Amino acid sequence: MHVLILGGTTEARRLAELLAAGQPAGPRVTTSLAGRVSAPRTPPGEVRVGGFGGAEGLAAWLREHAVGLLVDATHPFAGTITRNAAHAAATAGVPLLVLRRPGWRPVEGDVWHEAGSLAEAAALLPALGRRVFLTTGRTGLAVFAPLADPWFLVRSVDAPEGPRPPRTEVLLDRGPFTLDGERELLRRHRIDVLVTKDSGGAATAPKLTAAREAGLPVVVVRRPPVPEGVRVVAEPGQAARWVAEARARRSPRRP
Incomplete structure (x- = not known):
């Protein structure tokens, strides 16, 4: 077969x-x-x-x-x-x-805001924070491009393509990620809001724990x-x- x-x-x-x-x-x-x-x-x-x-x-x-x-x-x-x-x-x-x-499920202490699409996630950001950790992959950045005020840290395996927000720093990295590493990344870049797709799995889940510990809001895009x-x-x-x-x-x- x-x-x-x-x-x-x-x-x-x-x-x-x-x-x-x-x-x-x-x-x-x-x-x-x-x-x-x-x-x-x-x-x-x-x-x-x-x-x-x-x-x-x-x-x-x-x-x-x-x-x-x-x-x-x-x-x-x-x-x-x-x-x-x-x-x-x-x-x-x-x-x-x-x-x-x-998929991931929120636990006590999480401050999640669900979005049905990347466009909905982008619409939520102005009210949630100004330093954004964006972990939705290298595609789809165009929907965030009109947001001129927030600063974005974009993490992806390969370099993003197409339009992106004017204030963007790109971090090329591949999971699995450690909790200590995610804690340090949030601290070093002074992140105040996380955006992620509900990818599930353990490889990229530590960012959710780090955000929970720091009391940060998380925008979760539904599957x-x-x-x-x-x-x-x-x-x-x-x-x-x-x-x-x-x-x-x-x-x-x-x-």
Whole structure:
């Protein structure tokens, strides 16, 4: 069986590792990377880089390469890819599973302000602070560009592209991050408000703890919804079991 993983996340890489551990009796595994990160951490198995040309292009690729199972393990905010995956899987008749790490939840002491989009997050900032730690990635900065008064510290893996706020400092770094490191960063840059997407996971969660300890407001951008009717699991091990069960159902029984 050929399994296609739409990857680019820690969970996708871990799933590829789990499936590779079953070789040579395991499935053929291909991980697709969008190519937006200059030096991605490549998983075991076959790797392809680049887009498919939308849902129809993905459906054609599934058919051409005889894919039997599709796992969408992209970033929780890759909403377009997830919608395309659902459409392509239905078109090609390929079972689809979405692997999504759980989102963050506020705890006592958190001062969270939820936003439905980056634009809503930008609209909230003038009332919350003047020194902003922006951790929403290298894309989408254009919505914050009109904000001339706040100072922004933008952290991303690769250099941001396109318009950005006039008072911006860029910090290129990749998680996982430590709590001590996040505490020091907030202190050194005199941050008074944090903006983040609800990415979930432990690698970038220490910034939330550091903000809570400092009593800082946090603007949390909500995730886009997963298409209705699509099965979702939270752990790579659950996805690996789904693949194993699907392979078992398709394998001919021995007398």
